Amino acid sequence: MTDDLKPEDVSAAERPLSIPSELPILPLRDTVLFPNSFMPLAVARESSVRLIDDAIVNGKLIAVFAQLDAAVDEPGQADLYGVGTATHIHKMFKLPDGSLRLIVQGLARLRLDEVVSTHPYLRARVTVVTEDTHDVDRLEIDALARNIKTNFQQVVSLSPLLSDDLQTLATNITEPGRLADFIASSLTTISTAVKQEVLETLDIRARMDALNRILIKELEVLELGSKIQSQVQSEVGKNQREYFLREQMKAIQKELGEGDDQTREIEELAEKVEAAGMPEAVKKEALRELDRLSKMPPAAAEYTVSRTYLDWLVAMPWARRTEEVIDLPHTKQVLDADHSGLEKAKDRIIEYLAVRKLNPATKGPILCFVGPPGVGKTSLARSIAGSLGRKFVRVSLGGMRDEAEIRGHRRTYIGALPGQIIQGLRRAESKNPVFILDEIDKLGADFRGDPSAALLEVLDPEQNNTFRDHYLDVPFDLSEVLFITTANVLDPVPPALRDRMEVLEIAGYTEEEKLKIATDHLVDKQVKNHGMTNEHVTFTGEALRRIVRGYTREAGVRNLEREIGAICRKVARRRAEGDESAVEVGAETVLQMLGAPRFLDEEMEERTKEPGVSIGMAWTPAGGEVLFIEASRMTGTGTLTLTGQLGEVMKESARAGLSWLRTHAREYGIDPDFFRNVELHVHVPSGAIPKDGPSAGVTMTTAMASELTGRPVRGDVAMTGEITLSGRVLPVGGIKEKVLAARRVGISEVILPKQNAKNVNEDLTPELRQGLTVHLVSTIDEVLALSLQPVSTDLRPTPGEPDRRRKEEGKPEAKRGRAYAPRSPA
Numbered sequence: 001m002t003d004d005l006k007p008e009d010v011s012a013a014e015r016p017l018s019i020p021s022e023l024p025i026l027p028l029r030d031t032v033l034f035p036n037s038f039m040p041l042a043v044a045r046e047s048s049v050r051l052i053d054d055a056i057v058n059g060k061l062i063a064v065f066a067q068l069d070a071a072v073d074e075p076g077q078a079d080l081y082g083v084g085t086a087t088h089i090h091k092m093f094k095l096p097d098g099s100l101r102l103i104v105q106g107l108a109r110l111r112l113d114e115v116v117s118t119h120p121y122l123r124a125r126v127t128v129v130t131e132d133t134h135d136v137d138r139l140e141i142d143a144l145a146r147n148i149k150t151n152f153q154q155v156v157s158l159s160p161l162l163s164d165d166l167q168t169l170a171t172n173i174t175e176p177g178r179l180a181d182f183i184a185s186s187l188t189t190i191s192t193a194v195k196q197e198v199l200e201t202l203d204i205r206a207r208m209d210a211l212n213r214i215l216i217k218e219l220e221v222l223e224l225g226s227k228i229q230s231q232v233q234s235e236v237g238k239n240q241r242e243y244f245l246r247e248q249m250k251a252i253q254k255e256l257g258e259g260d261d262q263t264r265e266i267e268e269l270a271e272k273v274e275a276a277g278m279p280e281a282v283k284k285e286a287l288r289e290l291d292r293l294s295k296m297p298p299a300a301a302e303y304t305v306s307r308t309y310l311d312w313l314v315a316m317p318w319a320r321r322t323e324e325v326i327d328l329p330h331t332k333q334v335l336d337a338d339h340s341g342l343e344k345a346k347d348r349i350i351e352y353l354a355v356r357k358l359n360p361a362t363k364g365p366i367l368c369f370v371g372p373p374g375v376g377k378t379s380l381a382r383s384i385a386g387s388l389g390r391k392f393v394r395v396s397l398g399g400m401r402d403e404a405e406i407r408g409h410r411r412t413y414i415g416a417l418p419g420q421i422i423q424g425l426r427r428a429e430s431k432n433p434v435f436i437l438d439e440i441d442k443l444g445a446d447f448r449g450d451p452s453a454a455l456l457e458v459l460d461p462e463q464n465n466t467f468r469d470h471y472l473d474v475p476f477d478l479s480e481v482l483f484i485t486t487a488n489v490l491d492p493v494p495p496a497l498r499d500r501m502e503v504l505e506i507a508g509y510t511e512e513e514k515l516k517i518a519t520d521h522l523v524d525k526q527v528k529n530h531g532m533t534n535e536h537v538t539f540t541g542e543a544l545r546r547i548v549r550g551y552t553r554e555a556g557v558r559n560l561e562r563e564i565g566a567i568c569r570k571v572a573r574r575r576a577e578g579d580e581s582a583v584e585v586g587a588e589t590v591l592q593m594l595g596a597p598r599f600l601d602e603e604m605e606e607r608t609k610e611p612g613v614s615i616g617m618a619w620t621p622a623g624g625e626v627l628f629i630e631a632s633r634m635t636g637t638g639t640l641t642l643t644g645q646l647g648e649v650m651k652e653s654a655r656a657g658l659s660w661l662r663t664h665a666r667e668y669g670i671d672p673d674f675f676r677n678v679e680l681h682v683h684v685p686s687g688a689i690p691k692d693g694p695s696a697g698v699t700m701t702t703a704m705a706s707e708l709t710g711r712p713v714r715g716d717v718a719m720t721g722e723i724t725l726s727g728r729v730l731p732v733g734g735i736k737e738k739v740l741a742a743r744r745v746g747i748s749e750v751i752l753p754k755q756n757a758k759n760v761n762e763d764l765t766p767e768l769r770q771g772l773t774v775h776l777v778s779t780i781d782e783v784l785a786l787s788l789q790p791v792s793t794d795l796r797p798t799p800g801e802p803d804r805r806r807k808e809e810g811k812p813e814a815k816r817g818r819a820y821a822p823r824s825p826a
């Protein structure tokens with residue numbers, strides 16, 4: 001190390017030296033001594049100790065030369081560099097082990113000329129060499145010197161090994177050669193070879209260049225080093241910080257009694273993930289989420305979100321399924337036991353299952369039960385599930401307008417949940433349930449997306465094995481689910497959806513069928529629901545018929561079931577109040593318990609007593625319906641007013657009917673000019689419900705004809721059919737539902753278009769046709785001839801024409817009969 005350097009005192013240039021031409025040579029290992037610098041030296045070699053001992057007595061002057069190879073113990077001339085330094089020994093200490101410590105000062109550069117003796121130590125002839133300062137450009141040297149000083153300052157400030165004092169010392173050196181020597185000797189990191197090079201370079205300019213290169217290289221190394229250092233430091237710092245915070249958190253949680261719960265919770269979840277039988281990809285996702293969860297503090301809002309998500313993942317029936325037994329006779333037995341009738345639907349279901357049994361891999365179509373309310377669509381699907389030993393889930397699609405209800409919300413939403421499909425499967429706890437999608441015709445769609453688009457994917461056997469719910473965000477296999485959909489009407493179902501389903505129509509029930517359903521199922525069910533048995537309460541057939549006729553008017557049996565329930569409730573109450581006698585519900589009891597009948601057969605005839613009212617049959621999603629169409633006339637200016645929320649097609653058929661009446665007025669005894677000063681008003685009741693279609697054409701025409709001729713319409717005849725301007729009657733749809741509706745209200749004669757003969761033969765069961773007269777007509781003339789009564793106020797039964805319906809029902813003949821209109825106009 002440089003020590004106590006006082007450049008002013010020891011300038012070789014200022015103080016000419018008398019250096020002998022022969023000097024003892026002290027070899028140096030791993031170090032170079034520069035002129036003008038001080039250095040401590042340790043001397044241990046025996047020959048060297050001897051050399052120093054002699055020198056101390058002989059003027060303290062020696063020469064030092066660096067060894068080429070520090071490992072050589074007894075160096076000769078060939079082992080030393082050619083340039084060394086004349087040296088003055090300032091101080092010497094002897095250590096107890098015999099070795100020496102010296103403080104030496106470099107005086108001048110020497111060239112080793114020739115070794116004169118090697119024993120007891122090296123002695124050689126030497127020559128002092130001086131710096132080469134000729135043709136030096138001062139300006140350039142100054143600039144270089146300044147540059148060197150700046151670089152040196154930076155090196156000092158970056159290097160932890162160099163004392164800051166060196167900067168000050170360097171700035172004070174004015175002589176360039178000395179500056180170079182001083183800096184070279186200060187730099188501890190450069191090698192002996194490099195230092196020696198500086199020592200050997202006599203040309204000042206070259207020496208400074210060399211030094212500058214050394215400094216620049218040193219700077220680069222130091223900068224890189226500090227960069228690496230700071231990176232390593234920040235890395236270490238971050239890890240330490242995290243570790244520290246985590247430890248703190250653990251301590252806080254422990255204090256709050258939370259940490260253990262969390263660890264236990266995470267362990268439990270991990271077990272559940274293992275046990276859930278997830279597909280590989282899903283499991284990976286679950287474990288990733290679990291890892292995230294374990295790093296979150298339980299108080300964070302995100303913790304709950306993540307936790308709920310994991311709960312959903314582990315709760316899904318990834319691998320859980322119920323064993324399916326397709327035993328066709330058994331299935332048939334179950335279906336028959338649960339439901340009366342419905343033969344066509346049951347047969348189709350058995351066929352469907354037979355195919356599945358033969359080839360379990362077939363991707364069967366989705367079944368869709370279509371029919372009016374209360375005919376047993378939902379309950380049939382439920383009993384299919386039961387007969388197959390599968391779980392059953394039901395989701396009502398009615399009113400769903402948002403795609404997210406099917407497919408869920410993304411987890412980023414607050415309070416997000418999976419869609420109904422995934423929720424249903426979780427409830428089912430099985431991946432192969434029977435899944436009912438109820439009321440598929442009531443799906444909505446708006447700006448929030450179209451749920452039917454999502455359903456398409458659910459119901460498509462080709463792609464539903466990788467159904468992706470937005471919330472779960474991993475695919476779930478729906479291919480083992482048996483989907484069954486239900487609808488009241490097919491029209492509102494988007495065609496693409498309809499295409500994926502096999503439609504099974506279930507029509508309304510006849511009175512006899514309803515009675516059978518009630519006796520076989522509904523009564524037992526309701527009696528049991530009210531905590532009683534057959535021993536407490538029974539219903540007679542007459543009572544049930546009374547309920548069907550007087551208290552319900554429906555295609556299905558839901559109201560019937562409700563009324564039976566109402567009676568059971570009353571009986572149960574009576575029992576609770578102490579009267580425990582068994583009750584047999586007969587026709588009279590029904591009247592007592594349910595009050596006056598809501599619907600009366602006589603109503604029909606009452607309503608049509610006055611001219612201008614005709615009975616039509618309409619088809620509605622709820623089954624079929626009987627409508628009273630009213631026409632009235634007042635003075636006016638030849639206008640036709642139509643009310644009751646009629647659609648365009650319906651209005652046009654009313655106008656067509658009116659035009660036909662005007663052209664044929666004379667044949668019906670109507671003033672051909674009647675329309676000049678008359679306003680006609682046709683009203684179709686249930687004004688709140690929009691109606692459309694051409695099938696009320698004949699009914700509206702009949703009402704107008706009745707009003708204009710003053711002849712009332714028969715109260716036991718209902719009609720349907722489209723009318724043309726020329727008075728022809730065209731076929732219409734929904735014949736079975738319409739006839740069912742007519743029978744429900746006690747109509748015994750129907751007028752249908754001739755071209756619907758096929759429907760009459762195929763769709764109307766023998767039971768439906770029993771006691772029903774069907775008139776097939778092709779012109780409106782025939783309709784009017786069949787339905788209009790004479791103007792007479794004295795209505796007596798036509799001889800030989802008994803009142804058929806009343807007779808069949810075992811009732812006395814009507815007090816007031818009616819005469820049938822003559823075939824030809826009066």
Ligand SMILES: Nc1ncnc2c1ncn2[C@@H]1O[C@H](COP(=O)(O)OP(=O)(O)OP(=O)(O)O)[C@@H](O)[C@H]1O
Nearest residue numbers: 338339340372373374375376377378379517521557
């Ligand atoms: N053929 C039948 N045999 C026995 N019970 C029946 C039959 N048809 C309907 N039911 C009973 O009638 C009630 C109503 O049936 P369900 O709820 O299945 O009607 P739905 O066709 O699904 O009606 P909606 O279209 O209004 O949903 C149920 O209690 C059902 O058990």
Ligand SMILES: [Mg+2]
Nearest residue numbers: 377378438486
């Ligand atoms: Mg239903």
